[in-house]
Amino acid sequence: MSLLQIAWRNFCHRSLSSILTTISLGLGVGLVVLVLAVYGVVSDAFTRTASVGYNLVVGPKGSPLQLTLNSVFYLSQPIENLPYDYYMEFFSQPERAKMVERFGGDPELGERQGIFAPFVSGGYVIPLALGDYFGEFRVVGTTPDFFEKLRYGVNVDQPFTFSAGRALKEFSEEHSYFEAVVGARVAGEMNVGLGDIIYPTHGAPTGHGHELGFTIVGVMDSTGTPNDRAAFVNLEGFYLMDGHAKPVEDGEAETTSTTELEDEAEDPAAENESESAAEENDFKLISIPQREVTSILVRNGNMMFGPGMQVAINEGIRAQAVAPIGEINKLMDAIVGPLLTALLLITLITCFVAAVGILVAIYNSMNDRRRDIAVMRALGARRETVTAIIVIESFLVAVIGAALGWVLAHGAIALYSERIEQQTGVQVGFFTTSNYELLILPLILTLSLIAALLPAFSAYRTDVASNLQK
């Protein structure tokens, strides 16, 4: 028989005491694992979710955290909107001229390069327009670049894929302004699929419904990111919904219309495009002064330009640029971190108490064990051997308790995974573990070793001759 078998037999022989001690330790470990898992998973997942390829989020002045929450996680409320001409500052002169030509607006906007264009060269800029809902889920107005440029996953290298349909496309004869792509959870919970028409509500889940509907052309595969909880619509279609065009003074609107008409008259291609839009959708795109974006996702062509551009934006009076990962880390450090650290301390104390339970349970059984120890010594067991059996028994309680605690904690995590996802957009499952959990077993084994020291010392000192005659 091995020492492990002997220890296991002892464990089973005192089953009630062993099981109660193990459960007590299991609950302690479960609490620690739960806190660590939640901390680790939330921290990692938040950071991972915030890493979708872009390095800055630009939005109106206000709370950087709020900007991150509403633009990256689709939580909280948008601060305000930025005028479209600010968005245009990230583009080169030809691109700006094209925008002026297409949407109409002050011709001067198209005559110069955007202030931040040099910082972005080689990267990308993606606008977001928020404010509407589809059921409980955010409606995000954006451009096809959102699907073409952004990536997700641990290495930020996975393009979005679709369980059905495709991504948003630029307006053409085949693709209207009123197309939508829904995240996996939106499709599941709202029970919608390809070809269905969704009608966003304005401002809140219970807001008034827009008359214009968007036809679902794509259902995204699950990404484990907040994008699963969003419905993406074509930005132009978003602007065309009632109440989404920024009110402008008549003069400005007229100037815009005149400009647009002049441009169209000078450019036959633009004229054709405009006619095509009118024929296919019977809608006229709104002009630049009427346009706003909630935020702008930016990836610098050269990442070294990021900080410089961030400073330049933040020095201005209209907008702020934030690094989403930095904001999430600040949130973790400032609020979530200390809270979880306090919880962790409490649960570690629980574990310590459970370890004391092991000590008490084994030590109390020492009176019964002394004769067994004496018998084993009489059969040739060394002092160290009987000591080892006590320590192994303590380890058994620790390992079983740790395993029990792990299963309990991860069972609870799996049980509440849906709610966690609803609240945070973070997907967790039974086997989602954090690196911190690797420290649990050594910690518990160390505690159990300390707990076993006193009874083990008692076993070591057991007098054989006198205990054999009891």
Next chain:
Amino acid sequence: MSEILTITDLIKTFSQPGGGSLTVLDIPSLQVAVGEQVALIGKSGGGKTTLLHLIAGLLVPDEGSIRIAKTELTRLSEQGRDRFRAGSIGYVFQTFNLMPAFTALENVKLGMTFGSGRRDSSRAVDLLERVGLADRANYRPAQLSVGQQQRVAIARALAGSPKILLADEPTANVDPVSAENVLELIRNTCREEQVAMLMVTHDMEIASRFDRVEELDKINLALTGSHPG
């Protein structure tokens, strides 16, 4: 015939609670030959169990020599005595001392767990068969009769293939019929295994069946008071 056990000038004293010491054993000479079965008789409190503990290396003598085969026990460290006991000495207790958490078979296996020799499970099964308890291999001690428990204890004592078996009144706690069976079993098994046996008893009838009877009252000078010192 060569000796398996040779005791020379053995003295063991114990401290007294009120101070001073009490000599309980003072044995100038005692031998047991290879395969010999010796009964050691004496009155209660005469040091019989203490003598067995000394031979088993569980106690250390104050003076004298205990040689088993070619090993001088008194020169071994505690670990050395443990190792030697595991491989060379079998012990049958008056109260059986089976481990309650273990089955009969596991109790027998325990007898070969701490030695350095081969741990052959089939030997444990074979020994259980020889003591007539093959069908009780998975029973726990509490599920066995007193006689059956003692038979398991005998199988356990022989599991480590000892050179000498020390038996401390193994029939004292069993009924007369079982006592007879246990006695025959232990003697026959030792004979088959060619294991020498030193059995403590206070029953002259039982002692008379052994190859030789040693009376502790006569060989222990601490009791006779005739020690020259």
